[in-house]
Structure formats: C-alpha cells, structure tokens
Amino acid sequence: MSDNRIRQRGLWFEEMELGTVYEHRPGRTITEADNTLFTTQTMNTQALHLDAAFAATTSFGERLVNSMFTVSTLVGLSVAQLTQGTIVANLGFSEVTFPKPLFHGDTLYAETLISDKRESKSRPGEGIVTFTHTGRNQHGDVVAIAVRKTLIHLRPTEEPS
Numbered sequence: 001m002s003d004n005r006i007r008q009r010g011l012w013f014e015e016m017e018l019g020t021v022y023e024h025r026p027g028r029t030i031t032e033a034d035n036t037l038f039t040t041q042t043m044n045t046q047a048l049h050l051d052a053a054f055a056a057t058t059s060f061g062e063r064l065v066n067s068m069f070t071v072s073t074l075v076g077l078s079v080a081q082l083t084q085g086t087i088v089a090n091l092g093f094s095e096v097t098f099p100k101p102l103f104h105g106d107t108l109y110a111e112t113l114i115s116d117k118r119e120s121k122s123r124p125g126e127g128i129v130t131f132t133h134t135g136r137n138q139h140g141d142v143v144a145i146a147v148r149k150t151l152i153h154l155r156p157t158e159e160p161s
Contacts, residue, residue, distance in 0.1 A: 008080065009084055009085040009086060010079070010080070010081065010082045010083040010084040010085055010086040010087065011081075011082055011083075011086060011152075012086055012152070012153060012154060012156075013086075013117070013119070013127035013152045013153065013154045013155070014154060014155050015155070016082075016114045016117060016129055016152070017114060018114055018115075018116070018117055019114065020113070020114050021111055021112065021113050021114075022078070022081055022082060022112045022114075023109075023110075023111045024077040024078050024080075024081055024109075024110040024111065024112065025109070027077070027107045027108055027109040027110070027138070028073055028077060028107065028108050029105065029106070029107040029108075030065050030069075030070075030073070030102060030103075030104060030105070030106055030107070030108060031104060031105070032063075032104045034065075034069065035049060035063070035065045035066055035069060035104060036049075036050065038066055038068070038069040038072075039066045039069070042066075042068065044066060044068070046066075048060070048063060048064050049063055049064060049065075050063070051063070060101060060103075062104075063103070063104065064102070065101070065102040065103060065104065065106070067098050067144070070098065070102050070108065070135065070143060070144050071096055071135075071144055071146050073108055073110075073135075074108065074110050074133050074134075074135040074144050074146060075133055075146065075148065077108070077109075077110035078110055078112045078131070078133060081112075082112060082131070083150065083152065086152055086153050087150055087151070087152055087153075088123075088126055088150075088151040088152065088153060089150065089151040090148065090149075090150055091128070091148075091149040091150055091151055092148070092149055093146055093147060093148050093149075094130075094147045094148075094149065095145065095146070095147040096144070096145070096146045096147075097144070097145045097146075098143060098144050099141075099142050099143065099144075099145070100137070100141045100142065100143050101143065102135075102137060102143045102144075106137045106138060106143075107137065107138040108135050108136075108137065108143065108144075109135065109136050109138070110133060110134070110136075111133075111134050111136075112131045112132065112133050112134075113131070113132040113134070114129060114130075114131065115130045115131065115132040115147070116128075116129070116130035117129045117130065119154070120151065123151065125153065125154050125156075126151050126152065126153055126154060127151070127152050128149060128150070128151060128152075129149075129150050129151075129152045130147065130148070130149050130150075131147070131148045131149075131150065132145065132146075132147050132148075133145070133146045133147075133148060
C-alpha cells in the first residue's frame with residue numbers, strides 16, 4: 001500500500017494555462033426551493049421570481065430563476081476544480097450577461113475559459129487570472145456569461161499541509 005496522499009485543491013497560478021477551457025461536472029439542477037430561498041434571503045421581492053400567477057402573464061410564461069443565484073451557482077460550480085484553497089481574492093466582474101433565462105427544474109452546467117493571466121506586480125507570490133465562466137442549461141443554451149478577475153497564489157515552494 002502506498003503512503004502517497006493527495007489533497008483536493010484548485011490550481012496554482014502556474015497550472016492555469018491561457019486558452020484552456022475547464023468543464024465543471026456535475027451540473028446543478030435548480031429547484032423551486034433553491035430559487036425561493038435565495039430570492040427571499042436576498043430581499044429580492046421581484047414577482048418574476050415569486051409569483052407564479054404573475055409570471056404566467058409575462059412573455060416567459062413562468063417564474064424565472066433569480067439571475068444572481070444563476071451567476072453565484074455558475075461561479076460556485078468552478079471552485080473545486082479551479083480555486084479551492086488557491087484563490088487569494090475575487091477582484092471583480094467586468095461583464096455579466098444572461099442571454100436566456102433559467103427556470104425551475106433546469107440543470108446548470110458550467111465551463112470556464114482562462115482568458116487572461118499575469119503575475120502581480122505589487123503582490124509577490126500571486127498572480128491575476130481572468131476567468132470567463134459560461135453557464136448552459138440541459139439543452140446547451142447559454143444562460144449566463146461572467147468575466148471574473150481573481151488573485152491566485154503561485155505554487156508554494158512546499159505544498160501546504
């Protein structure tokens with residue numbers, strides 16, 4: 001039996017290759033409870049999220065998943081594969097779009113493109129990585145795109161214990 005032990009973590013700055021696309025699995029099926037809980041916790045009383053009778057009268061015909069829940073879940077789906085334990089900070093979003101809505105019962109799938117990276121000039125041992133996160137529903141329709149800039153640790157000289 002081997003004494004090797006591998007701890008799950010995200011990627012160090014050096015492991016993120018410009019132009020690489022990471023597909024994050026499994027996807028996440030969004031329930032009515034998910035949407036209602038998130039919407040009420042964040043004090044968003046928009047009828048499109050909460051009122052089935054009202055939403056039925058709109059061009060969508062049904063309640064929409066809160067777009068902030070969609071983008072939060074989109075980013076969250078990438079954490080285990082990319083940034084778990086290796087991120088220093090989320091620096092911000094330069095673009096967030098929702099080309100199509102997400103509905104209760106839809107499954108959100110995420111992928112992330114490493115769209116830019118450079119070592120930090122002011123913070124030794126860290127680098128700036130730009131992720132372009134794309135969310136698709138179970139039909140392959142793009143439902144969200146988020147461009148996010150992050151500060152990521154460079155590989156340490158010794159792996160953390």
